[in-house]
Amino acid sequence: MSVLAVSNLTKRYHRGGKPFAAVDDVSFEIGPAETLALAGPSGSGKSTIARLVLRLIEPDAGRIDFEDADFLTMSGAALRARRARLQMVFQDPLAAFNPRATVARVLNDPLRVHGIAPRADRPRRIAALLERVGLDAGLAQRAIHEISGGQRQRVAIARAIATRPSLIVLDEAVSALDVSVRGQILELLLDLQRQERIAYLFISHDLGVIRAVAHRIFILDAGRIAESGDARAVIAYPQSSVGKALVAAMPKLVRDRP
Amino acid sequence: MTALLSIRDLSVAYRRDGVEVPALKGVSLDVLEGERLAIIGESGSGKSTLALALAGLLAMGTEIGGMIEWSASQSQTPRSFAPLSGLPAISPARGEIGSFADGSSPATLEISKSSDDGSISPLAGEMPGRAEGGVPERRPSAIGNTQAPLLGSDIGFVFQDPSSSLDPVMPIGKQIAEVAHTHLGPGWKGAYAKAKTLLERVRLPNPDATIHAYPHQLSGGQKQRVAIAAAIAAGPKLLIADEATSALDTIVQAEIVALIRRLVSEDGMTLIFISHDIALAASLADRIAVLRHGELIELGETSQIVNAPQQAYTRALLDAHLGLNAEPLLDRQDTSA
Numbered sequence: 094m095s096v097l098a099v100s101n102l103t104k105r106y107h108r109g110g111k112p113f114a115a116v117d118d119v120s121f122e123i124g125p126a127e128t129l130a131l132a133g134p135s136g137s138g139k140s141t142i143a144r145l146v147l148r149l150i151e152p153d154a155g156r157i158d159f160e161d162a163d164f165l166t167m168s169g170a171a172l173r174a175r176r177a178r179l180q181m182v183f184q185d186p187l188a189a190f191n192p193r194a195t196v197a198r199v200l201n202d203p204l205r206v207h208g209i210a211p212r213a214d215r216p217r218r219i220a221a222l223l224e225r226v227g228l229d230a231g232l233a234q235r236a237i238h239e240i241s242g243g244q245r246q247r248v249a250i251a252r253a254i255a256t257r258p259s260l261i262v263l264d265e266a267v268s269a270l271d272v273s274v275r276g277q278i279l280e281l282l283l284d285l286q287r288q289e290r291i292a293y294l295f296i297s298h299d300l301g302v303i304r305a306v307a308h309r310i311f312i313l314d315a316g317r318i319a320e321s322g323d324a325r326a327v328i329a330y331p332q333s334s335v336g337k338a339l340v341a342a343m344p345k346l347v348r349d350r351p
Numbered sequence: 352m353t354a355l356l357s358i359r360d361l362s363v364a365y366r367r368d369g370v371e372v373p374a375l376k377g378v379s380l381d382v383l384e385g386e387r388l389a390i391i392g393e394s395g396s397g398k399s400t401l402a403l404a405l406a407g408l409l410a411m412g413t414e415i416g417g418m419i420e421w422s423a424s425q426s427q428t429p430r431s432f433a434p435l436s437g438l439p440a441i442s443p444a445r446g447e448i449g450s451f452a453d454g455s456s457p458a459t460l461e462i463s464k465s466s467d468d469g470s471i472s473p474l475a476g477e478m479p480g481r482a483e484g485g486v487p488e489r490r491p492s493a494i495g496n497t498q499a500p501l502l503g504s505d506i507g508f509v510f511q512d513p514s515s516s517l518d519p520v521m522p523i524g525k526q527i528a529e530v531a532h533t534h535l536g537p538g539w540k541g542a543y544a545k546a547k548t549l550l551e552r553v554r555l556p557n558p559d560a561t562i563h564a565y566p567h568q569l570s571g572g573q574k575q576r577v578a579i580a581a582a583i584a585a586g587p588k589l590l591i592a593d594e595a596t597s598a599l600d601t602i603v604q605a606e607i608v609a610l611i612r613r614l615v616s617e618d619g620m621t622l623i624f625i626s627h628d629i630a631l632a633a634s635l636a637d638r639i640a641v642l643r644h645g646e647l648i649e650l651g652e653t654s655q656i657v658n659a660p661q662q663a664y665t666r667a668l669l670d671a672h673l674g675l676n677a678e679p680l681l682d683r684q685d686t687s688a
């Protein structure tokens with residue numbers, strides 16, 4: 094059984110008047126509580142796959158099954174219900190929210206839209222969500238622009254888990270964070286995965302981050318899958334030229350006594 | 352090694368909504384001639400503020416104290432200057448400016464009203480000062496004919512976002528030629544020849560065509576190569592790269608770091624490499640300076656910082672690095688569960 098199964102997905106754009114495939118015949122599956130990493134150089138098609146999976150854009154060809162149902166032909170109430178189970182966290186939480194909105198407002202929206210909790214119950218649910226992602230419930234009344242980048246990313250995660258998703262798409266979700274904060278956010282994601290059995294489509298250009306949290310990896314090159322497999326094995330012994338280049342480009346910190 | 356720059360007790364405070372925001376607190380540091388010095392720290396630690404202060408690029412109204420002594424090797428006597436800011440007036444409390452210089456030191460330039468005569472260096476057009484990383488409108492300091500190092504001919508500056516230093520409507524060859532023309536004065540023909548040589552040196556494909564291209568026709572990594580070419584066009588002694596590879600993917604980042612390493616060594620430049628990434632800094636630098644909350648908390652040879660850090664904070668930065676030989680968090684979680 095898989096949470097997400099993507100088959101022969103293709104998305105074409107135009108560049109200089111000529112069509113090209115930003116995503117070219119890509120297939121993969123993600124199981125429950127599994128982290129599948131998508132790696133690749135910039136422009137290799139990672140974000141386009143994220144947008145296709147979230148149905149923010151439509152593919153030119155291919156099929157997406159989410160929780161064993163044909164996601165691309167779904168519409169109306171069925172689509173809305175399914176969308177609640179498929180959430181996202183992007184690199185820049187400020188861009189994702191109205192910066193003047195309060196944290197409570199940001200977390201209230203999914204509870205309301207998806208009918209998760211009656212109005213009277215929502216403040217309690219919001220407090221519980223904040224606590225779940227390691228934030229003080231007192232933060233609820235603060236504006237998004239007043240809190241730190243790490244806190245914002247926790248709010249983004251709280252919003253994503255509010256609707257009890259089975260899959261979260263994370264597109265460079267920790268790339269803009271300071272290293273100390275980054276470690277905490279990654280640990281939070283792992284903890285949520287174990288407790289709530291959430292699967293992650295984890296997009297990053299950083300193999301160090303991927304190796305820390307992912308079970309399997311797919312490496313993209315110009316829209317195509319160049320190689321895939323167990324994350325640590327692929328990173329230790331990359332076979333494709335792009336995989337080798339990504340590994341070679343990682344700055345190495347050689348310490349006598351780690 | 353002799354010091355190219357001596358920074359003494361440098362303090363910088365921004366003014367935001369009438370409130371003073373301290374960004375650097377009493378930083379003292381010698382930048383040695385010919386070295387590759389990395390400045391690392393988390394966001395907000397003051398890295399960019401230090402870089403902008405050295406280049407005289409801090410915005411109007413910024414409070415600056417302390418001293419920077421610049422000793423370009425072609426002049427026998429070191430040139431000193433109080434960090435310029437083009438601010439309307441320095442507060443009397445900044446009386447310590449210049450006081451660092453002992454009796455034998457050359458006269459120190461004090462910031463005065465005269466540095467606010469509005470004279471903008473010829474480079475103004477190339478540094479549109481577009482807001483980047485939260486830095487508001489910058490203005491090159493009123494450099495005029497003071498003894499401060501000149502942006503372009505003494506200091507080359509590379510920003511994180513190459514678009515912030517490139518003019519979107521000017522062919523890139525012209526942008527590079529202008530720097531050479533302004534500072535070296537070879538005439539336009541010579542300046543264009545120099546631009547073409549520089550495009551070759553930064554390994555841009557097909558320099559004959561690229562010289563006529565506009566920035567939007569290039570990839571992020573190629574734009575950064577152009578920005579580097581422009582930064583070194585007038586043969587500066589010091590190259591400052593502020594998070595110059597942070598917006599690039601790892602493969603392009605490695606290429607740009609290799610390029611910077613090669614150019615710095617070929618031209619005998621001194622490098623200040625600013626990064627939030629301790630591993631990247633260690634891969635390039637001879638020495639590493641660690642900033643935290645505006646203070647310089649540790650400075651040492653790269654191997655000492657990496658293997659025997661004196662500060663717990665430096666060790667925490669090292670431990671937080673997720674390298675390809677680190678224990679995966681996945682395992683730590685599993686065992687702790």
Ligand SMILES: Nc1ncnc2c1ncn2[C@@H]1O[C@H](COP(=O)(O)OP(=O)(O)O)[C@@H](O)[C@H]1O
Binds near residue numbers: 107133135139142
């Ligand atoms: N809306 C669009 N229109 C045209 N080209 C696009 C669009 N979105 C992405 N592309 C192109 O598709 C390719 C893949 O982009 P993207 O998925 O963003 O890559 P990545 O996330 O791996 O950096 C790139 O060449 C990009 O320029």
Ligand SMILES: Nc1ncnc2c1ncn2[C@@H]1O[C@H](COP(=O)(O)OP(=O)(O)O)[C@@H](O)[C@H]1O
Binds near residue numbers: 372374394410
């Ligand atoms: N133009 C500015 N106005 C007000 N505060 C600023 C400005 N630029 C930077 N700061 C503040 O100064 C401190 C240091 O910032 P900066 O030098 O940019 O750090 P870094 O480059 O290490 O991220 C931070 O607290 C930052 O918010």
Ligand SMILES: [Mg+2]
Binds near residue numbers: 141
């Ligand atoms: Mg992307």
Ligand SMILES: [Mg+2]
Binds near residue numbers: 398
């Ligand atoms: Mg900075």
